[in-house]
Each structure stands twice: as C-alpha cells, then as structure tokens.
Amino acid sequence: MTDTAVAATSFVEKLEAARRASVRLATTKTDLKNSGLRAIADAVVAESDRIIEANDLDLANGRENGLSVGLQDRLRLTPARLVGLAEAVGEIVALTDPVGQVVRGSSLPNGVGLTQVRVPFGVIGAIYEARPNVTIDIAALALKSGNAVVLRGGSAAENTNRVLVEVIQTALSSVGLPVEAVQTIDEYGRDGAKQLMRARGLVDVLIPRGSADLINAVVAESTVPVIETGAGVVHVYLDESADETMAVEIVHNAKVQRPSVCNALETLLVHESSAPRLLPPVLSRLRESGVTIHADERASAIFADVVPATEQDWATEYMSLDVAVRVVDDLDAAMDHIRRYSTHHTESIITNDVAHAERFLAEVDSAVVMVNASTRFTDGGEFGFGAEVGISTQKLHARGPMGLGELTSTKWVVRGSGQVRG
Amino acid sequence: MTDTAVAATSFVEKLEAARRASVRLATTKTDLKNSGLRAIADAVVAESDRIIEANDLDLANGRENGLSVGLQDRLRLTPARLVGLAEAVGEIVALTDPVGQVVRGSSLPNGVGLTQVRVPFGVIGAIYEARPNVTIDIAALALKSGNAVVLRGGSAAENTNRVLVEVIQTALSSVGLPVEAVQTIDEYGRDGAKQLMRARGLVDVLIPRGSADLINAVVAESTVPVIETGAGVVHVYLDESADETMAVEIVHNAKVQRPSVCNALETLLVHESSAPRLLPPVLSRLRESGVTIHADERASAIFADVVPATEQDWATEYMSLDVAVRVVDDLDAAMDHIRRYSTHHTESIITNDVAHAERFLAEVDSAVVMVNASTRFTDGGEFGFGAEVGISTQKLHARGPMGLGELTSTKWVVRGSGQVRG
Missing domain, CATH: 3.40.309.10 (Aldehyde Dehydrogenase; Chain A, domain 2)
Structure with a gap:
C-alpha cells in the first residue's frame, strides 16, 4: 500500500468518524451541547499560551513566506482576541437550539399527523482561509446546531488550527461529547480540500468562507451541496x-x-x-x-x-x-x-x-x-438571529443573513395508527 | 466567427431572454398566471393532432434506434394522455400562489419592519429524459411559481418537445405573457445540456429529473445549484x-x-x-x-x-x-x-x-x-401540497415532497423610516 493510499483510507475513516459523531449529536440535548460550548469557551482562555505559541510559529512562517501585513493581522491571535472569541462562544449558549423546532404541521383528513421539524444536516465541511477565529466560530455554531464539522483551514494557519482543534476536542471530551464532532483535515493539504469537495454521501453540506476566488473554486469542484456567501456591491x-x-x-x-x-x-x-x-x-x-x-x-x-x-x-x-x-x-x-x-x-x-x-x-x-x-x-445580529453564519447571496436553502436555523435541514415526521393509502 | 461561436452566442441570448421574462413573471399577478395555465391546458388538447404527429416521428426514430418497449411507452403521447396532462395543468390553477407569502417577520427594537417573503428563483433549468409529460408539467409548475424555465429534454423526444414548447408559447402569448417564459434548448444537443450546467449567474437553479445516472452527472458537472430528487430504497x-x-x-x-x-x-x-x-x-x-x-x-x-x-x-x-x-x-x-x-x-x-x-x-x-x-x-398530493415537483432526498433547500413553495426562494424586505445602525 502506498503512502497516498494510507492517507486516503484514514481520510475516509475521519469522515466516517464524523458521521458517527453526528448521529450522537443529532439527539444530544441542548443542555449538554451548551455544556460543551462553555467548556470550549473556558479552554480557549485557559490554553491561551499554548494557542499563541502555535500562532507565533505560523506568523513566523508567514513573515518568511512574504505573507502580507493584512493577512498577518487576520492570522494573529492575542490574549484579548482569544477572550473575545471565548465570549462569542459563550453567547451561542444563550441562543435557541434550532433542532426539533416544528416548521409546520397538519392533521391529514385520514387522521395521519404530519410535522416538519428541524434536524441537523449531519456532517458539515468548512473550507476557509488563514483566519483561525473561523475555526472556533464554525465549531461552536456546528455544535449548537447538532452537526459534526470537518475543518480545512488555510495552510498558513495550520499550527494554530491544530492546537485549537486539540483544545476544542479536549473540551468536548470533558463533558462527554464525542471528540470527532470537530476535526481538522489540514494534514492532508490541498489534496484533502479536494477530497472533501468530492466526499458526497459522507459530507452533507460544504461551507466555503473567504474570498470570491475560494468560493468559486469550491462551487466549481464540489459534488457536495454548497452554501455560498457572497460579496456585496x-x-x-x-x-x-x-x-x-x-x-x-x-x-x-x-x-x-x-x-x-x-x-x-x-x-x-x-x-x-x-x-x-x-x-x-x-x-x-x-x-x-x-x-x-x-x-x-x-x-x-x-x-x-x-x-x-x-x-x-x-x-x-x-x-x-x-x-x-x-x-x-x-x-x-x-x-x-x-x-x-x-x-x-x-x-x-x-x-x-x-x-x-x-x-x-x-x-x-x-x-x-x-x-x-x-x-x-443586513446582519444576523441586527435581524435578531444572534450568531451569524454568514450572508448568503444565493437563492437556494438560505438567502440573506444565516443564523443557526440555516445550519439545519428538516425532516417530515408522520404519525399514524395503521393508515394505508387508498 | 465559427458555427460553434454563433450557437454559443444565441444560447446565451436565450438565457438572457429567459432572465428578462423572469423579471416580468416575478411581479405578474396570480390571475394572469392562472389565465396562462388555462390557455396551456386548452392548447394541449386543441393541438393534440399536431403534438401526436411529432410524437409519432420520435417513436418511429426510437424504434429504429432500438429504444426499449418501456422507454417507448414513457415517450408515447395519446389523446387520452394529453387530456390527462391538460387536467393536471388545470389543477395547478386552484393551488395557492406561493409568491408573496410571508414566511416570517418582526419589528426590530428600532422600529424597522422585517419580513421574509417568498419570491421566484428566477430562471429554472430542467434536464430530463425522454418523457414529454415532464415538459408540460415543469412548464406549468414554473409558471405558477413565477419562474421562467429553460428545458433540455431527452433527444429521443426532441420533435415532441419542440411542438409542445411551440404550443405552450402560443398559449402564453395569447394571454399577454412573455413567450420566453418557457424555452427549449434541445437544438443544442448534449453540448446545450453542458452549457446549461455551467450557466452560473444566468440560471438560478437546475432540476434534473430521471435516472440516478442523470442526476449524478448533473451534480458532478453543474456549477449552478441543483435540487436533486433521489431513489427510494x-x-x-x-x-x-x-x-x-x-x-x-x-x-x-x-x-x-x-x-x-x-x-x-x-x-x-x-x-x-x-x-x-x-x-x-x-x-x-x-x-x-x-x-x-x-x-x-x-x-x-x-x-x-x-x-x-x-x-x-x-x-x-x-x-x-x-x-x-x-x-x-x-x-x-x-x-x-x-x-x-x-x-x-x-x-x-x-x-x-x-x-x-x-x-x-x-x-x-x-x-x-x-x-x-x-x-x-410520502407524496405531495397526500401531504396536501397539490402538485408535486418531486421528492427530495437531499438535505439542502427542500427535503421530502416538494410543492410549489419549494420552487421559490425568499427575500428579506426591510421597511424603515430613516434608521441607521448605531
């Protein structure tokens, strides 16, 4: 077996582990998900030194590779920024859990009860650029909405993201949530991003966050359904x-x-x-x-x-x-x-x-x-959604500011007492 | 200019004409759309002879090319089947127009009024196999939901579809609706289907209808967002x-x-x-x-x-x-x-x-x-949706039976009196 084949197998295994975690998360009670969010918020502050050490390494590599000052700033984490990120995670605790919300329902003439309820997507893939704040942000939003998430951050933030995911996984584990709820595939590099875009059936939805170029590349390559956020002229x-x-x-x-x-x-x-x-x-x-x-x-x-x-x-x-x-x-x-x-x-x-x-x-x-x-x-916060996943300029699934509800699908629940179709 | 370049230009012009038609349809009142539906239903019956003549030609070609008996049956239109199709179009008249429905709304603390309303997608592309009933079905559902539609039917039904689209366009024109609301791109063959899948920005959503192979091909190729319908094990x-x-x-x-x-x-x-x-x-x-x-x-x-x-x-x-x-x-x-x-x-x-x-x-x-x-x-009719666009087994935008509402997007309408963000 070649090295590539080994990598490919364990890549799929990672996605399968995400699927298993998502099955558990789908029926995890809000209280436990909120405990997980609080544990993540605490850990991000408690582990500041370790996170900033990894971030310094990425910043040093960035300077060496001629990363622009603007991009360096987006990459940089400071104790104050980590406190801000932890607070944002804490705010998600207070938001209404979208899972289980009834969208509509009726009683059919034959007595069958019909309800359309919000359910998590399952496994969300996120592809983004070297902004480590997105790692924490997406992980927290995915957890609250009952989804497992597989992250592909920019290679320029690889060390930071690896430590952040470790910190998040330790926090999840501390409250009894599956660590595979939040995983990174940064170690597979660009090839990993491509595999993620082709992981139809293993990943339910892909969210690219970043430049128009990144979003267009994902749209062109992906066989997994994509939720796009777009530029604003x-x-x-x-x-x-x-x-x-x-x-x-x-x-x-x-x-x-x-x-x-x-x-x-x-x-x-x-x-x-x-x-x-x-x-x-x-x-x-x-x-x-x-x-x-x-x-x-x-x-x-x-x-x-x-x-x-x-x-x-x-x-x-x-x-x-x-x-x-x-x-x-x-x-x-x-x-x-x-x-x-x-x-x-x-x-x-x-x-x-x-x-x-x-x-x-x-x-x-x-x-x-x-x-x-x-x-x-035009903003999720102003619209009263609390957290904002992004602003969709496409027409499918979500349009405009996306809140936690937009990270869910729906399911029809049919309750009968023996009815058959005439 | 080569022949291909000429074809490519007029292909784009067709899509641009569809866009203009969609702008008109988006604000067309329900009464006029219903008149269009009634005109289509009448024309399908009145023009039976012409439609069946074209269908006979497709059937003859099919027999020559070894089309299976099952596929021939799906391709075949009879006077009785046309009456059935016309009746189905007539039933869409009675359904509630989804356009303008308010999904949710609120008054923000600063007095800004916020409503999320259903709006048409704009231009829908439909790619399907040699089932000419789909031509009438999709055209009628698209019209009622305020969308223009660009159709790519199977080449085995090309003559039937050409006549059906002519009949539909004449009906639209007779009530003052834009003929470009319903167009076929069958004349561009397979290349047309490929161009349609890549017509991002010109086409808002693509609906493949047919075999798993067709749907998978569209998902793999398309940069336009796709609504899938799937098989049922x-x-x-x-x-x-x-x-x-x-x-x-x-x-x-x-x-x-x-x-x-x-x-x-x-x-x-x-x-x-x-x-x-x-x-x-x-x-x-x-x-x-x-x-x-x-x-x-x-x-x-x-x-x-x-x-x-x-x-x-x-x-x-x-x-x-x-x-x-x-x-x-x-x-x-x-x-x-x-x-x-x-x-x-x-x-x-x-x-x-x-x-x-x-x-x-x-x-x-x-x-x-x-x-x-x-x-x-699990059926749009049984669920009380009236017409059924199909049954979605994906998780984005629509899941389960899709009615007219699932052929719409939404738009946020914000009404202020001079408010600015603090």
Whole structure:
C-alpha cells in the first residue's frame, strides 16, 4: 500500500468518524451541547499560551513566506482576541437550539399527523482561509446546531488550527461529547480540500468562507451541496422625493460606519431631478469623513473635485472609504443599473413615494431590499438571529443573513395508527 | 466567427431572454398566471393532432434506434394522455400562489419592519429524459411559481418537445405573457445540456429529473445549484410489539399498491422475537398478490419457498413486485441496517412501544420517518401540497415532497423610516 493510499483510507475513516459523531449529536440535548460550548469557551482562555505559541510559529512562517501585513493581522491571535472569541462562544449558549423546532404541521383528513421539524444536516465541511477565529466560530455554531464539522483551514494557519482543534476536542471530551464532532483535515493539504469537495454521501453540506476566488473554486469542484456567501456591491438609490436629512444620514452610515464589510454601501444612485438638491449635502458629509468620491459626469457637474468613475467602479466592492456615484434618469434606470452590477446582497431606496418604494421592493432581486433604512442592517445580529453564519447571496436553502436555523435541514415526521393509502 | 461561436452566442441570448421574462413573471399577478395555465391546458388538447404527429416521428426514430418497449411507452403521447396532462395543468390553477407569502417577520427594537417573503428563483433549468409529460408539467409548475424555465429534454423526444414548447408559447402569448417564459434548448444537443450546467449567474437553479445516472452527472458537472430528487430504497420495520393486522395491511399497501414508485417498500425488517408471529401472515398476504420474496436465512427458516437474499438485495430499489426480508436482533440492528442501505427517502416503524417509536423517529435520518403508517404517504398530493415537483432526498433547500413553495426562494424586505445602525 502506498503512502497516498494510507492517507486516503484514514481520510475516509475521519469522515466516517464524523458521521458517527453526528448521529450522537443529532439527539444530544441542548443542555449538554451548551455544556460543551462553555467548556470550549473556558479552554480557549485557559490554553491561551499554548494557542499563541502555535500562532507565533505560523506568523513566523508567514513573515518568511512574504505573507502580507493584512493577512498577518487576520492570522494573529492575542490574549484579548482569544477572550473575545471565548465570549462569542459563550453567547451561542444563550441562543435557541434550532433542532426539533416544528416548521409546520397538519392533521391529514385520514387522521395521519404530519410535522416538519428541524434536524441537523449531519456532517458539515468548512473550507476557509488563514483566519483561525473561523475555526472556533464554525465549531461552536456546528455544535449548537447538532452537526459534526470537518475543518480545512488555510495552510498558513495550520499550527494554530491544530492546537485549537486539540483544545476544542479536549473540551468536548470533558463533558462527554464525542471528540470527532470537530476535526481538522489540514494534514492532508490541498489534496484533502479536494477530497472533501468530492466526499458526497459522507459530507452533507460544504461551507466555503473567504474570498470570491475560494468560493468559486469550491462551487466549481464540489459534488457536495454548497452554501455560498457572497460579496456585496451594495446600492443606495436616492429617489426624486428623498428626504434630505434621511439621505445624508443613511448614506453616511451605510458607507462610513464600517467600510470593510459586505453590507457597506459601494454605489450611490441619484435621480437626476433630486441630484442638485441632494448630492451637495450627501457628498460633503462623506468627504468630511474621508471618503473618496468616484463620480460620473452628471454627478461631477454638480459636485466638484471628484475622481471620474469608470465602468470598473460600478462593479467594484471597494471595502474601503470609496464610493461610486451615478446620476440616473429615473427609478427604472436605477433598477437597470442595479440589475446589471449588483451582487444581489442589499439595496436600499430612499424615497417618500409609496408607489416607487413598492416597485423597488418588488422588482429588485437581492437577498435584502430596503426602503429608508441603512444597508448596514443586513446582519444576523441586527435581524435578531444572534450568531451569524454568514450572508448568503444565493437563492437556494438560505438567502440573506444565516443564523443557526440555516445550519439545519428538516425532516417530515408522520404519525399514524395503521393508515394505508387508498 | 465559427458555427460553434454563433450557437454559443444565441444560447446565451436565450438565457438572457429567459432572465428578462423572469423579471416580468416575478411581479405578474396570480390571475394572469392562472389565465396562462388555462390557455396551456386548452392548447394541449386543441393541438393534440399536431403534438401526436411529432410524437409519432420520435417513436418511429426510437424504434429504429432500438429504444426499449418501456422507454417507448414513457415517450408515447395519446389523446387520452394529453387530456390527462391538460387536467393536471388545470389543477395547478386552484393551488395557492406561493409568491408573496410571508414566511416570517418582526419589528426590530428600532422600529424597522422585517419580513421574509417568498419570491421566484428566477430562471429554472430542467434536464430530463425522454418523457414529454415532464415538459408540460415543469412548464406549468414554473409558471405558477413565477419562474421562467429553460428545458433540455431527452433527444429521443426532441420533435415532441419542440411542438409542445411551440404550443405552450402560443398559449402564453395569447394571454399577454412573455413567450420566453418557457424555452427549449434541445437544438443544442448534449453540448446545450453542458452549457446549461455551467450557466452560473444566468440560471438560478437546475432540476434534473430521471435516472440516478442523470442526476449524478448533473451534480458532478453543474456549477449552478441543483435540487436533486433521489431513489427510494424504502424500509418498514416490524418491531417486537407490532400489531399483526397493522403489519399485514401496511406492508401490503406499501409494497403492492404501486410497486413502481419511489415510496414503495423495498426491504422489510422484522424483530427476531416477532418474526415467528408476524412473518407468516405478512408474507402470505404479499405472496397472494404475486410478490417475490427475497429472504435472509433467519426469515427463510420461518417462511419457506423464498429466494435467498444476497447483499445486493439490501441496496436494490426493485420498483417491482419483489421484497427483501431480513430478521434483525432488535431496534438498534434495524436502524443500523437502515443507516447502511437506505437512500434516506422514507422509513416506517410498526410498533406499539412509545419509546421505540420516538427513538426511530428521532434517530433515523431520512426525508420522511413514520410510525404505524404506509410509506406510500410520502407524496405531495397526500401531504396536501397539490402538485408535486418531486421528492427530495437531499438535505439542502427542500427535503421530502416538494410543492410549489419549494420552487421559490425568499427575500428579506426591510421597511424603515430613516434608521441607521448605531
């Protein structure tokens, strides 16, 4: 037997062990899962030194391999960050367990009782980049929703992740939960990621987290069903009747409050008849906050000293203090622009016209559509879900902010008393 | 420009036309969609001669190419079958339109109103084999749920499908609906099917209907999200305390009423202590109805003159008057067998023991789990959904019988009055 064959066998064995763990987790009571979460939170803090030692090793390797300063920062764990991660795990304890929730039900005419209940997926695969916080985050969300998880983190965080998984497994074991509920396959490298994407029947769902490139690669390769999270080229449209204060405040909040996240504003569209009234106060306020304005010709004619917008700007998720601005003829032109350039994440209309608001809400095909509200509200926490698994911009299974419920499937339970079909 | 390039361009144009049609359909009122359905139902009957002429051509080609008698029968349309198909379209008129249904909603503490509403997917791709009834069926279900559909039927039904799509498009046009709501890409052959599977961004969801081979090929190739329907290796387990009459009637109904469908019984498991009591009456009743019994050694010792069951039998979806029978040590052994061989469609326990019933319902990981009921109830019609798109044995998006609601996605609608995030 070659080395590869040995590795392949034990890879499958790992997934089979995850399956067995998932069978136990599926019927594990909420109390015990919460004990596991508390044990993980405690262990992450108690084992800080060991985790940071492994993280230092990854950081040293990263510097040697020319890892960018930004990526080094995402990779870095500090005692304060570990406390923050532990607190986030603790917060999951307080959330409602989705498993067993009844989605709908009825009594059939023949007396058969029918209920659709939430059940865990089973085994979740997670493929992500060198952000060790995701290791703890996904492990905790999977545990609360009754799923086993198989993790493939970025190789740049391999030492950190190995220690984190050991710490998590020890915590699980301490409360009597199966250690195979959380496993890493980092030791199989890129080949392991590929095998995971092809592990149909062994893995129930795959969640890629990271760059568009990573997500596209997983979608193209995977035979396991994928839940995608996507980028946000997010639009705000200022309609003819938009209130000036509302326009200024919402645009500023959407762009400036946290520009590096997916629900931040990227492109501002303005009705031509309101542009002379609204652009000066809206853009002045943005400029005061250090925003670079990329404007089309019609907007530049109203508000001076801007960067000329190019075709590329309309399709760009800046994730920085930049905004693209375009004057449009009317609502239809605004919606045409959105249809063409949006990533279908979040779009908001600022208007006082009921008919326009309703058309925008009905016709714009995005995960979240808004009237007179900041796009920054597209968030699991803001929506009241507690933890957020990510924001789905696809249309299957989950769309928009995903909470614990979106980490479950459903099952139909049929209770009869001897009924047969006529 | 080469011929291939020309074909590729117009293929994409077709999908873009489908997208435009889907934008209109998404906000088309139920009344108009129902008028379209009635027009389709009428046209299928009025144009019977033309449809059957095209179908005769496909059948003649099929005979020449050695198409099996069974496949010829699936391909064949008769005046009576067309009337049946038209009636099925008419029944969809009466069903509730899922578009616009509010799934959940709340008022956030800051006064923002939040509702999650059902919206069409947009463009559905359907890939299926030479069953022209699917052409009408999918077109009608897609229309009612506000989706445009792009059809790739089997090449053996190409002439029939071309005429059917023409008939449907004329009907759509007669009520003022966009003809591009229903299109075929049969003229692009196998290459068209491949392009459809890779048309990410143009097609929102792909539904393969047909054999396991077809479904597996689509899953392996597609970058468009797929909704799968699967085979049914369906189990009934007779527990220690099973009532004899209930066991006899449910097993007979599950196996004999319609053996060729996916919710029919394939493997009967019996607790060893109840086997001597239950196997003789249960299997006698099956044998009287012409069922061939494939039994393991322990079952053969109780009920004579059977075919010895092989390992292969446990994994077979017979779809015929055959049943596999196995005596098991206890409930755990029954669930182990199910975990190993089930296709996760439907399993039923016959028992009078509450604890066993609850364990079976909780621990068996199938789309539908039952106690004291016939597996034949796993059906959209029986569940009260009206039309059935298929039965999903996967865990993402939809599991179990899929109705019109399962042909929709959701969208979050946020209504504010100027709120920004703090």
